[in-house]
Structure formats: C-alpha cells, structure tokens
Amino acid sequence: MNRKLLAAALVAASLLTLPLAHAETVRWSRSSDAATLDPHSVNTGTNINISHQIYEPLVLRDIKGKLIPALATSWKLTSDPTVWEFKIRPGVKFHDGSTLLADDVVFSLDRARAPSSGMKALLASVAEVKKVDALTVQVKTKGPNLIFPDNLVNIFIVNAAWAKANKSEVPQDEKSKEENYFSRNENGTGPFTLASREQDSRTVFKQFPQYWGKGEAAMQITELVLVPIKSPATRVAALLSGEIDLLQDVPVQDIARLKADGKLRVNEGPENRTIFLGLNVGADPLKYSDVKDKNPLSDPKVREALSLAIDRDAIQKTVMRGLSIPTGIIAPPFVHGYEKAFDTYPKANAAQAKKLLAEAGYPNGFGITLHCPNDRYVNDEAICTALSGFFARAGVKATVNARPIAIHSAAINAADSDFYLFGWGVPTFDSAYVFDYLVHTRGKDGRGPTNATRYSNPALDAKIVSLSSESDKAKRDANIHDIWTTVQKERIYIPLHHQVLDYAMVRKLDIPVDPMNYIFFKNAKVAAK
Known part of the structure; x- marks a missing residue:
C-alpha cells in the first residue's frame, strides 16, 4: 500500500472513533423518578441527578472527588476566617435568557436555607449571605468552616426574579405535598432545558443553545429522554430491545447476561x-x-x-x-x-x-x-x-x-x-x-x-x-x-x-460510574456509528 492510501486508511479508521456532530438523542432509564423538580426541596440522589441536568451549583466535584469550578470561577477564605468569597462566572445565561448575577446566588443560598428545604442542613453553619458586587458573593459562617465549599456541590442556583414572579420564594415542602411553580417548571443555567414532563412516565430535556459550558463540556447529546421503569425485568427488556440506550439502575441478577451481550457495554464501580x-x-x-x-x-x-x-x-x-x-x-x-x-x-x-x-x-x-x-x-x-x-x-x-x-x-x-x-x-x-x-x-x-x-x-x-x-x-x-x-x-x-454500581448501555455510549451515582450528560461522549 502506498503512503497516500495508507494515510487515507488511517484517517478513515480514526473517523470511526470521532464523536457524532449531528443531533443525538439518548434515552435513559432509572427505577424511579424525581418527586419534584424543585432543586431545594428533596435531598435524594434521584432528585439531585435530574437537577444537575437543568441547574448548576457554584462548585462541582469531578469523578475523582476533586472540587472544580462551576458557576463560581474561584473561591477563597478572606482575611476573616469566617468569610468565604465566591467569584461568579460572567456571561452565564438562565434558560429564559436573563443573566446570572450575585443577586441570584444570594437568593438561592437563602432559599436553600429555608425551613422547607431538604438542603438546609448543608447550610446550617451559615450566618449571612451577601452581595459584594454584581459578580461577587460572600458567605459568613458562624465560625471558621474549613470545608464550606464542599457543602455546595448540590446547592443549585436559581433565578431570583423568576422565582419571585412565580410566587415560589421558598422550596416546596415535601411533607405537605403542596406544589409550587418549581415543582413542574424550571429556569436554570444547566446544559439542558425541560421540554416536557409526565412524572413517573417520560421527561424530555433539550440541549440549551446558550449554555456557557459549550467548548468545555462535550455537549454531544442534544435530547435526553428519561423513562422511569419500576420493574427490573422490564427495564432490562427495554435495553435489550433497543427501546432505551442507558440503564442506570441495573438489577444484579442480569449483569452477567448484559455483560455477555456484544451490543452492550457494562461499566462498574463502587x-x-x-x-x-x-x-x-x-x-x-x-x-x-x-x-x-x-x-x-x-x-x-x-x-x-x-x-x-x-x-x-x-x-x-x-x-x-x-x-x-x-x-x-x-x-x-x-x-x-x-x-x-x-x-x-x-x-x-x-x-x-x-x-x-x-x-x-x-x-x-x-x-x-x-x-x-x-x-x-x-x-x-x-x-x-x-x-x-x-x-x-x-x-x-x-x-x-x-x-x-x-x-x-x-x-x-x-x-x-x-x-x-x-x-x-x-x-x-x-x-x-x-x-x-x-x-x-x-x-x-x-x-x-x-x-x-x-x-x-x-x-x-x-x-x-x-x-x-x-x-x-x-x-x-x-x-x-x-x-x-x-x-x-x-x-x-x-x-x-x-x-457497587453498574451502568449498562449501548456500545456507542461509554459513561463511567460516578461514586455519587450522578450522570452529567453534558460530558457524555457518543461514538460515531
């Protein structure tokens, strides 16, 4: 084979592993659905996993457990050891087109501290949250809190004006079952927007065109469809038949069978x-x-x-x-x-x-x-x-x-x-x-x-x-x-x-098991067909 043909063959082979550039839908199944879309209401993994698709916190944790920037570009203790300062990422848009500002962060942290919030214990050390300028927020704790930023990885930032306009200044109270506007609607800064929702049946998310993280995250999924399926056997059958692409809650009795299927990939981790x-x-x-x-x-x-x-x-x-x-x-x-x-x-x-x-x-x-x-x-x-x-x-x-x-x-x-x-x-x-x-x-x-x-x-x-x-x-x-x-x-x-967890998926996906069992679909890579 001459050099030109060899080079062409190598290029062709490499293209087989490149991500798809066109629209990609991923159908995702779990054993249960979120009880509400209010990101400050219920502190359960099921709710938090969905919130991470449409909302974002100030800081995140990567798959190795390291704190990384999200809506805050940096954070530090000030000269006062009880005050943490956060610099807000500039130019971030909410799904309604409004711009993220310090006022939204102050409102969100205070909202997450409300009596009806399932997240309030994470912020129990907070004495005051205040705006310093349009993109700077300071949090004063009741004493020096060495790990305060670690408490923020699931405290999601919401739009203050939108919450107030929709009379949802406080989180939905899970105990009372009384809903608010956040229960079925959203206005986050996350990579996906809510397109439709039928609780316990089907929820559709669409990629947010103005997402600030484009260029940093893979953003290869343009549509995400959550299909909760309670029955373990039915979940597995849906994956085997091609009705879903990713099964997050894999029944242990079916793992060996799924691993043996050449059309599927099973990733495992603690x-x-x-x-x-x-x-x-x-x-x-x-x-x-x-x-x-x-x-x-x-x-x-x-x-x-x-x-x-x-x-x-x-x-x-x-x-x-x-x-x-x-x-x-x-x-x-x-x-x-x-x-x-x-x-x-x-x-x-x-x-x-x-x-x-x-x-x-x-x-x-x-x-x-x-x-x-x-x-x-x-x-x-x-x-x-x-x-x-x-x-x-x-x-x-x-x-x-x-x-x-x-x-x-x-x-x-x-x-x-x-x-x-x-x-x-x-x-x-x-x-x-x-x-x-x-x-x-x-x-x-x-x-x-x-x-x-x-x-x-x-x-x-x-x-x-x-x-x-x-x-x-x-x-x-x-x-x-x-x-x-x-x-x-x-x-x-x-x-x-x-x-110990297993994720089962079609071969075009390769999503690793996160120790917190959260999937960040913005980072998911889809192999070319």
Missing part, C-alpha cells in the same frame, strides 16, 4: 453510598410494633440482637450476587473520618441474638414493620425480604412493607417509621454530612432532618456543630473520631453494606 437499617430508639411506644407498652428498640441489647441476626455475607453472595461490600459503619471509605477499625461487622449468630432478646425481656421475640423502598437501591426489597428471614430465626417477626422511594423518603423525613432500610451518600466526602443529617437531634438548628431514629444527645450535638467552626484540623479530626465512636456504640443504625 458507590459513595451505604445501605443500613434505621431504628426508632426514642419513641415510647412504637407506632409499628405489636409491643404497646414500651419500645423494644430503645434497649441496647435488642439493637445488638438485631445486628447479630443479620448474615451480611449471605446478603452479599445471594441477594447482591457479589456486588456489595459488607460493612460495620454507615460511611464508605471515600469519606473523611472513615476508619477501617470502625468497619467491622459481627458474624451472624441467631442463638446469641435470641439470648440477648430474652435478657431484654422478649423471650418470644416481638413483631415490627420493616419499611423498605422498592425502587431506589440495588435489590432494596429483596434485601428486606432476606432480613425478615434472618430476624425470624432470632424470634423477631419483621413484616416487610415495601413502597416507592418518594413515599418512603417522605416518611423518613417525617419520622413516620420505626424500623426502616435506607441508603446514604456523602457528596461532601466528609463525615460531618452524615452527622448533620442522620445523627444530630432532629430539627434543631436545621440539622437532623433525616434522623428518624429520634436519637438525641446534646453533648454529641455540640461536637457535631463544632465541626463546622473548628479551624484546627487536628482537633476537628479528633471530634470526628469521638462522634463515630459514640455512633458505633449506640447502634442507632445497623450498617449492611456499601453499594
């Missing part, structure tokens, strides 16, 4: 999320138990018995098909403050569990409802079914009540459950996020909104609050260790495992 059981240790009596004169979960021996009854290794092997990492702590190794010494779990011992129950005054066990989502975490309902069997061996009759995550999370946020399966990711990559939401006394200073255990420890609360104002890193780390020590001892949560 998630920054732990699955655990929450126990109502504070109510007396319980609402969802057949013990009516006291609360069995308030007894440490009962909590220890329940943990001993669980065979985490069997769950990993049979329920999760190897795609989980059994654990003894409710934070994955990604998180600052995680210690291997805490990450130990007991081997299942039904006989010892029975003995502890008898010592606690329940020789014949007791009955309780185990609330569980059925469309959020990997094999969530199947995990609960297995748990019910393990508890039965110890004498505890746990009746599984499985329900959609929108209902389940609302019940947890309303503290309307006694015994429940839940999962928690840590977008800040810091233990304070776990403590602020799951351990701190519920409802105090905006913290504890997802603490349905009713656990309250004023001394521990003080240590948790100190994490957002301690300027000495060594002292802060020592407090984190002390808090974890207490959490492990109290056993208000029973850790099960860290999740």
Whole structure:
C-alpha cells in the first residue's frame, strides 16, 4: 500500500472513533423518578441527578472527588476566617435568557436555607449571605468552616426574579405535598432545558443553545429522554430491545447476561453510598410494633440482637450476587473520618441474638414493620425480604412493607417509621454530612432532618456543630473520631453494606460510574456509528 492510501486508511479508521456532530438523542432509564423538580426541596440522589441536568451549583466535584469550578470561577477564605468569597462566572445565561448575577446566588443560598428545604442542613453553619458586587458573593459562617465549599456541590442556583414572579420564594415542602411553580417548571443555567414532563412516565430535556459550558463540556447529546421503569425485568427488556440506550439502575441478577451481550457495554464501580437499617430508639411506644407498652428498640441489647441476626455475607453472595461490600459503619471509605477499625461487622449468630432478646425481656421475640423502598437501591426489597428471614430465626417477626422511594423518603423525613432500610451518600466526602443529617437531634438548628431514629444527645450535638467552626484540623479530626465512636456504640443504625454500581448501555455510549451515582450528560461522549 502506498503512503497516500495508507494515510487515507488511517484517517478513515480514526473517523470511526470521532464523536457524532449531528443531533443525538439518548434515552435513559432509572427505577424511579424525581418527586419534584424543585432543586431545594428533596435531598435524594434521584432528585439531585435530574437537577444537575437543568441547574448548576457554584462548585462541582469531578469523578475523582476533586472540587472544580462551576458557576463560581474561584473561591477563597478572606482575611476573616469566617468569610468565604465566591467569584461568579460572567456571561452565564438562565434558560429564559436573563443573566446570572450575585443577586441570584444570594437568593438561592437563602432559599436553600429555608425551613422547607431538604438542603438546609448543608447550610446550617451559615450566618449571612451577601452581595459584594454584581459578580461577587460572600458567605459568613458562624465560625471558621474549613470545608464550606464542599457543602455546595448540590446547592443549585436559581433565578431570583423568576422565582419571585412565580410566587415560589421558598422550596416546596415535601411533607405537605403542596406544589409550587418549581415543582413542574424550571429556569436554570444547566446544559439542558425541560421540554416536557409526565412524572413517573417520560421527561424530555433539550440541549440549551446558550449554555456557557459549550467548548468545555462535550455537549454531544442534544435530547435526553428519561423513562422511569419500576420493574427490573422490564427495564432490562427495554435495553435489550433497543427501546432505551442507558440503564442506570441495573438489577444484579442480569449483569452477567448484559455483560455477555456484544451490543452492550457494562461499566462498574463502587458507590459513595451505604445501605443500613434505621431504628426508632426514642419513641415510647412504637407506632409499628405489636409491643404497646414500651419500645423494644430503645434497649441496647435488642439493637445488638438485631445486628447479630443479620448474615451480611449471605446478603452479599445471594441477594447482591457479589456486588456489595459488607460493612460495620454507615460511611464508605471515600469519606473523611472513615476508619477501617470502625468497619467491622459481627458474624451472624441467631442463638446469641435470641439470648440477648430474652435478657431484654422478649423471650418470644416481638413483631415490627420493616419499611423498605422498592425502587431506589440495588435489590432494596429483596434485601428486606432476606432480613425478615434472618430476624425470624432470632424470634423477631419483621413484616416487610415495601413502597416507592418518594413515599418512603417522605416518611423518613417525617419520622413516620420505626424500623426502616435506607441508603446514604456523602457528596461532601466528609463525615460531618452524615452527622448533620442522620445523627444530630432532629430539627434543631436545621440539622437532623433525616434522623428518624429520634436519637438525641446534646453533648454529641455540640461536637457535631463544632465541626463546622473548628479551624484546627487536628482537633476537628479528633471530634470526628469521638462522634463515630459514640455512633458505633449506640447502634442507632445497623450498617449492611456499601453499594457497587453498574451502568449498562449501548456500545456507542461509554459513561463511567460516578461514586455519587450522578450522570452529567453534558460530558457524555457518543461514538460515531
């Protein structure tokens, strides 16, 4: 072959791997839909993942966990160690054509601090947000907060004038079910605009022509179609038949089959999320138990018995098909403050569990409802079914009540459950996020909104609050260790495992697993056909 023909052949071969330049639609399926489009209302991964397509925060975290600029081009501590300053990216347009300014950032951060906001605990350390000039905002915290920017990765910026014009100055209150204009409409700065929405059925996003990130992000997807499919078998069938292009919530029982299909690609990776059981240790009596004169979960021996009854290794092997990492702590190794010494779990011992129950005054066990989502975490309902069997061996009759995550999370946020399966990711990559939401006394200073255990420890609360104002890193780390020590001892949560995720997709896509299980479709690359 002469040089000209060889060069032509090489060029032709290279073109096969170039991205498509023409319009590209990607059909994306998950097991559940967002409960609302209000970006400050509900702090769940499903909601946040959708918000990241149409809204943006000041800072983001890349797939390796590093903070990177988003709507803020830079951020720094000022000479006052309680004041962070953010420089706003110039020339950014909202979807209605208006320009992003400092007023929008101030309004958004204040809106996310409102009592009805699911994000307020992230901003609990904030004393004041103020505009310095058109593109500069300062945030004053109640004390030196070394990790404050880490708390902003899911705090989305909205258009102040648009929110006020549509009488939606405060977030939708998930508990009341009362909607606002944000619930079904949007005006963000993100890479996609909302074209149409049929909740729990089909949502269509179109690429935003004036998106500031063109030239930085790949922006190869011009239309994104979200098709929630609750049934695992139906989701897989939709991928195999070509009805969808990307399946984010892949049933573990189908992974081997999907990997063997030459038309598909399956990417796998650990998630920054732990699955655990929450126990109502504070109510007396319980609402969802057949013990009516006291609360069995308030007894440490009962909590220890329940943990001993669980065979985490069997769950990993049979329920999760190897795609989980059994654990003894409710934070994955990604998180600052995680210690291997805490990450130990007991081997299942039904006989010892029975003995502890008898010592606690329940020789014949007791009955309780185990609330569980059925469309959020990997094999969530199947995990609960297995748990019910393990508890039965110890004498505890746990009746599984499985329900959609929108209902389940609302019940947890309303503290309307006694015994429940839940999962928690840590977008800040810091233990304070776990403590602020799951351990701190519920409802105090905006913290504890997802603490349905009713656990309250004023001394521990003080240590948790100190994490957002301690300027000495060594002292802060020592407090984190002390808090974890207490959490492990109290056993208000029973850790099960860290999740491992798989994304299945057609071969033209190659989307890596993000530890937070968020997909940023603006960065997705589509191979040429």
